[in-house]
Amino acid sequence: MSISTKYNPAEVESKRYQEWLDKGFFKSTPNPDKEPYTIIIPPPNVTGVLHMGHMLNNTIQDVLIRKARMEGKEACWVPGTDHASIATEAKVVGMLREKGIKKSDLTREEFLKYAFEWKDKYGGIILNQLQRLGASCDWDRTFFTMDEKNSAAVRDVFISYFKKGYVYRDYKMVNWDPTAQTTISNEEVIYKDVDAALYYVEYEIEGSDKKVTIATTRPETILGDTAICINPNDERYTHLKGKKAIVPMVNRVIPIIEDEYVDLEFGTGCLKVTPAHDTNDYDLGQKHNLETIDILNDDATLNEDAQFYVGMTREEARKQISIDLKESGHMVKVESMRHKVGFSERNPDTVIEPKLSLQWFVDMQKIVGPALENVMNDNIQFFPDKFKNTYKHWLENIKDWPISRQLWWGQQIPAYYYGDDGVAVGKTKEEALEMAIKDTGNSSLTLDDLKQDEDVVDTWFSSALVPISCFDGFANPDNEEYKYYYPTQTLVTGWDIIFFWVARMIISGYEFANEKPFEQVYFTGMVRDLQRRKMSKSLGNSPDALGLIDQYGADGVRVGMLLSSAAGNDLLFDEKLCEQGSKFANKIWNSFRFIKTQEVQDIPQDPAAKIAGEWFMNRINEVVVELDDLFSKFRLSEALMSTYKLVWDDFCSWYLEMIKPKYGEPIDQKTYDQAIGFIEQVMKIIHPFMPFISEEIWHNLQDRGDKDYVMIAEWPTHAGFDADQVKKTSDVFEAITGIRNVRSSKGMSPKEALELKIKATDFVSYEAYIPVIQKLANVSSVEGTDSKIENAATFIIEKDEFYVPLGEYADTAEDKEEAQKEISRLEGFIKGIDKKLSNEKFVNNAPEKVVAMEKKKKADAEAKIALLNQKL
RNA sequence: GGGCUCUUAGCUCAGCUGGUUCAGAGCACCUGCCUUACAAGCAGGGGGUCACUGGUUCGAAUCCAGUAGGGCCCA
Numbered sequence: 001m002s003i004s005t006k007y008n009p010a011e012v013e014s015k016r017y018q019e020w021l022d023k024g025f026f027k028s029t030p031n032p033d034k035e036p037y038t039i040i041i042p043p044p045n046v047t048g049v050l051h052m053g054h055m056l057n058n059t060i061q062d063v064l065i066r067k068a069r070m071e072g073k074e075a076c077w078v079p080g081t082d083h084a085s086i087a088t089e090a091k092v093v094g095m096l097r098e099k100g101i102k103k104s105d106l107t108r109e110e111f112l113k114y115a116f117e118w119k120d121k122y123g124g125i126i127l128n129q130l131q132r133l134g135a136s137c138d139w140d141r142t143f144f145t146m147d148e149k150n151s152a153a154v155r156d157v158f159i160s161y162f163k164k165g166y167v168y169r170d171y172k173m174v175n176w177d178p179t180a181q182t183t184i185s186n187e188e189v190i191y192k193d194v195d196a197a198l199y200y201v202e203y204e205i206e207g208s209d210k211k212v213t214i215a216t217t218r219p220e221t222i223l224g225d226t227a228i229c230i231n232p233n234d235e236r237y238t239h240l241k242g243k244k245a246i247v248p249m250v251n252r253v254i255p256i257i258e259d260e261y262v263d264l265e266f267g268t269g270c271l272k273v274t275p276a277h278d279t280n281d282y283d284l285g286q287k288h289n290l291e292t293i294d295i296l297n298d299d300a301t302l303n304e305d306a307q308f309y310v311g312m313t314r315e316e317a318r319k320q321i322s323i324d325l326k327e328s329g330h331m332v333k334v335e336s337m338r339h340k341v342g343f344s345e346r347n348p349d350t351v352i353e354p355k356l357s358l359q360w361f362v363d364m365q366k367i368v369g370p371a372l373e374n375v376m377n378d379n380i381q382f383f384p385d386k387f388k389n390t391y392k393h394w395l396e397n398i399k400d401w402p403i404s405r406q407l408w409w410g411q412q413i414p415a416y417y418y419g420d421d422g423v424a425v426g427k428t429k430e431e432a433l434e435m436a437i438k439d440t441g442n443s444s445l446t447l448d449d450l451k452q453d454e455d456v457v458d459t460w461f462s463s464a465l466v467p468i469s470c471f472d473g474f475a476n477p478d479n480e481e482y483k484y485y486y487p488t489q490t491l492v493t494g495w496d497i498i499f500f501w502v503a504r505m506i507i508s509g510y511e512f513a514n515e516k517p518f519e520q521v522y523f524t525g526m527v528r529d530l531q532r533r534k535m536s537k538s539l540g541n542s543p544d545a546l547g548l549i550d551q552y553g554a555d556g557v558r559v560g561m562l563l564s565s566a567a568g569n570d571l572l573f574d575e576k577l578c579e580q581g582s583k584f585a586n587k588i589w590n591s592f593r594f595i596k597t598q599e600v601q602d603i604p605q606d607p608a609a610k611i612a613g614e615w616f617m618n619r620i621n622e623v624v625v626e627l628d629d630l631f632s633k634f635r636l637s638e639a640l641m642s643t644y645k646l647v648w649d650d651f652c653s654w655y656l657e658m659i660k661p662k663y664g665e666p667i668d669q670k671t672y673d674q675a676i677g678f679i680e681q682v683m684k685i686i687h688p689f690m691p692f693i694s695e696e697i698w699h700n701l702q703d704r705g706d707k708d709y710v711m712i713a714e715w716p717t718h719a720g721f722d723a724d725q726v727k728k729t730s731d732v733f734e735a736i737t738g739i740r741n742v743r744s745s746k747g748m749s750p751k752e753a754l755e756l757k758i759k760a761t762d763f764v765s766y767e768a769y770i771p772v773i774q775k776l777a778n779v780s781s782v783e784g785t786d787s788k789i790e791n792a793a794t795f796i797i798e799k800d801e802f803y804v805p806l807g808e809y810a811d812t813a814e815d816k817e818e819a820q821k822e823i824s825r826l827e828g829f830i831k832g833i834d835k836k837l838s839n840e841k842f843v844n845n846a847p848e849k850v851v852a853m854e855k856k857k858k859a860d861a862e863a864k865i866a867l868l869n870q871k872l
Numbered sequence: 873g874g875g876c877u878c879u880u881a882g883c884u885c886a887g888c889u890g891g892u893u894c895a896g897a898g899c900a901c902c903u904g905c906c907u908u909a910c911a912a913g914c915a916g917g918g919g920g921u922c923a924c925u926g927g928u929u930c931g932a933a934u935c936c937a938g939u940a941g942g943g944c945c946c947a
Contacts, residue, residue: 005910006910186946191946191947340947386876386877389876390876390877390944393875393946394946397875397946397947495944498945499945530883530884532943563884564884564885564898569885571884572883574883574899576899576900577884577898579912580898580912582912583912584912586910586912587909587912587913589910590909590912590913591909591910592909593910594909595909597909635886637885637886638897641886641898644898645898652909652910653914660909663907663908664908740915740916743916744903744904744915744916744917745916747904750905750915751907829893836931839930839931840930841929841930844930845929845930845931849891849892850891850892850931853892854891854892856892856893860893861893
């Protein structure tokens with residue numbers, strides 16, 4: 001057969017992925033004979049396209065799920081997408097605008113029809129892109145957070161919370177996104193340092209010619225001022241106590257109040273209070289019973305109540321009022337400063353406006369108990385566990401969660417209002433009516449008296465329910481799937497959504513399933529560029545994910561992503577790592593090609609190949625043990641590196657070189673069969689990391705049956721291994737390297753055969769390896785010796801002395817000088833050990849093992865010195 | 873401001889419960905090779921005051937305290 005000298009990923013990947021799909025290997029059904037291993041995907045937004053974060057995150061999930069599948073577990077990776085209300089609604093509104101349709105001209109139903117059309121068209125793109133990466137999801141299970149199952153769950157949960165008093169409706173200060181025109185939660189506000197100005201503005205004191213100066217970063221809110229606040233301990237302002245001030249421009253008379261909240265150091269120590277437009281001011285307003293004047297519209301332009309600048313944006317009004325105040329002589333000065341300003345996560349250029357609004361809130365403190373406890377006691381394990389701290393801190397200081405979103409795309413809040421202040425909840429309007437009648441005793445209420453809340457719930461309220469709802473655990477808690485798959489095993493997600501999603505899933509899990517949603521959480525880092533900047537569209541530093549796959553192959557990109565991603569640490573993405581991945585794929589391909597193209601004959605086994613086989617068998621087993629340990633700790637980049645070295649160093653550089661027949665000669669059948677067997681083992685081991693090439697080689701090694709795929713092959717079990725044999729072989733490798741080193745430093749040709757004499761305590765133990773040494777170091781003879789050899793290069797391995805006679809290449813003065821240097825270094829080394837050994841405290845306190853080790857170190861160094869002295 | 877966290881080779885990172893010739897890996901770099909699987913390769917090599925200061929200890933990259941600098945979260 002002819003095998004291409006280069007591995008061609010593009011061709012292989014689409015072919016193999018389709019086969020896996022066709023054979024149904026991704027599918028999972030409950031199987032009581034198998035242990036379940038379930039992962040629920042962090043559902044990407046329906047608006048999303050595949051980016052580097054997804055690539056990392058989903059590569060990791062695929063590695064875990066593929067290994068579990070091979071280990072004989074019932075592996076089930078559930079994919080899905082998130083409706084992402086704010087982001088999606090914005091996209092749909094934008095799309096409609098292009099068609100000339102205004103959202104406000106549509107009914108809710110009409111809008112949702114457009115939104116679902118949009119979702120059906122674009123919502124699946126990202127999942128298709130995941131297939132390019134090799135994701136082995138059970139696609140038949142694909143969920144969507146607005147599926148009826150999950151939407152019903154949202155209603156159930158809301159009603160349940162309502163009945164338990166865990167949700168309440170209140171008029172409070174919330175974070176308002178004026179672009180999306182909805183409330184968002186605290187977690188969705190991103191604080192950024194920005195350059196700003198601090199304006200010092202003078203207010204007149206009523207009935208006096210005195211004035212007071214306040215400092216503010218938002219002079220436009222002066223129009224909504226309803227008090228001035230001073231610190232009662234501030235001696236500078238005692239004369240103002242009980243007085244009233246006059247707001248510039250609007251000439252409103254406002255009280256001067258006292259509160260220790262005011263920072264004496266900041267600005268003038270004198271604070272203007274605008275309860276409608278600042279959270280702290282709002283609190284002051286409540287405390288001191290102040291009037292609240294809201295001067296902003298929902299889109300953050302000024303309204304009629306502002307009296308001035310009506311219709312201008314906040315920013316325009318700020319500019320204009322600073323000019324006008326200057327002209328009217330109220331502006332004392334303007335200082336530049338830097339301060340933190342909250343921006344919307346969804347609209348990064350939009351400044352969040354604190355806004356008073358009537359909203360539904362979840363009383364978080366009532367429901368976080370089990371979620372905190374079960375993470376702290378490792379009932380749910382976090383990897384890395386440092387995130388337990390962050391989690392704990394958040395839960396212990398948790399604030400009530402505003403869940404109303406003034407949008408249509410999402411699950412409409414199942415609360416119905418009637419009369420002046422009646423509220424009822426229900427899965428349907430009819431149910432709510434029943435409740436209303438029961439609550440009021442007024443049986444004359446009709447459906448027409450009830451009006452459903454216009455808002456939808458926060459997307460995260462909805463996605464927090466997915467682990468239960470995707471197995472239909474709300475409506476049908478006794479169903480087989482739910483009982484089998486829940487709780488799931490591993491959640492793989494970025495640490496940035498630990499509060500948004502992870503914590504809320506855990507809370508919901510304990511609240512509604514009485515059980516954790518998953519056993520372990522593996523937090524991945526954020527993908528950054530080489531300058532440590534976050535990848536973003538605006539910086540243009542995010543590589544095209546699919547382009548990378550085209551260029552390096554999915555396997556190459558997977559390796560590239562994993563190589564640099566220690567758990568929880570951000571990773572600096574470097575395209576060179578993908579290149580390294582694709583080179584690795586090519587290396588694997590060539591090793592396979594090498595074996596496969598040998599001419600095989602029924603001849604006795606080559607003695608070097610025999611040793612090689614014994615050794616490599618042991619090495620594989622050693623590495624398998626190591627890998628299982630690393631996987632259990634989620635040290636995936638280290639697991640990959642172990643695999644990488646097993647393939648590149650052990651298999652290619654040593655094993656293949658040992659079994660390689662002389663030029664033009666055939667390989668013996670036994671060695672060939674062994675080598676094929678080893679490649680099969682190696683393909684299994686690399687499969688979770690590099691699913692495509694391993695599958696391709698698997699099928700090229702021999703004819704395979706219908707279900708004989710490496711993807712579902714059995715993961716190598718720990719067969720145990722002969723550690724002594726591995727050690728001896730590694731000593732021999734060291735000797736071979738030593739000989740090559742001699743050759744290299746003396747400028748001897750690789751073609752020139754050398755001799756080797758070994759003065760060993762047990763020369764017999766080397767005898768079996770003689771063919772190996774001869775083959776790999778081009779040595780004509782290997783003999784034992786009892787005496788030292790003159791005019792030879794020497795080195796020591798494990799107390800055994802190795803001599804390579806030099807003949808005409810005798811040591812030069814330079815070599816002697818080097819030897820002298822080495823002797824001096826060793827003597828210093830011995831001195832240090834002697835110091836330790838003569839320290840009674842050390843000898844008495846240190847474990848015997850450590851003392852013995854020091855003695856051995858000394859003996860070894862002395863032997864080396866003796867050997868080096870011969871050169872001089 | 874409060875909390876968390878980090879600082880080890882040119883770069884990115886391992887280094888567990890203090891003790892192995894422990895100062896490591898990958899990449900990058902240097903030297904020599906187109907050796908008949910692979911130049912996307914082979915064989916060798918150099919490179920670090922483990923941020924700093926002090927403490928605990930027979931012994932510290934590792935534990936403790938402080939300092940400097942970076943990052944993150946929350947106000």
